Amino acid sequence: MLTSYRVSCPHAGCEWIGSLLPQTDTQAYLGAVVSAKVIVFQCPKCERQWRAKVVGDDVIRLPLESRAKALT
Numbered sequence: 001m002l003t004s005y006r007v008s009c010p011h012a013g014c015e016w017i018g019s020l021l022p023q024t025d026t027q028a029y030l031g032a033v034v035s036a037k038v039i040v041f042q043c044p045k046c047e048r049q050w051r052a053k054v055v056g057d058d059v060i061r062l063p064l065e066s067r068a069k070a071l072t
């Protein structure tokens with residue numbers, strides 16, 4: 001059963017805050033270990049995605065990897 005989390009969009013210029021259900025993206029589970037579940041959120045405002053790690057009842061945003069690589 002999916003749970004919604006209260007999150008804020010990490011993308012620059014957006015800053016949307018609200019409750020979101022995680023996406024069911026199988027890529028999110030690549031390399032996942034039992035104690036660290038990674039989920040994907042998609043922002044309803046800017047429609048960009050980001051990943052977060054589930055820790056207990058909370059989620060911790062992961063760095064925006066693709067964006068960091070795009071910067072030169």
Ligand SMILES: [Zn+2]
Pocket residue numbers: 009010011014015016043044045046047048
């Ligand atoms: Zn956003």
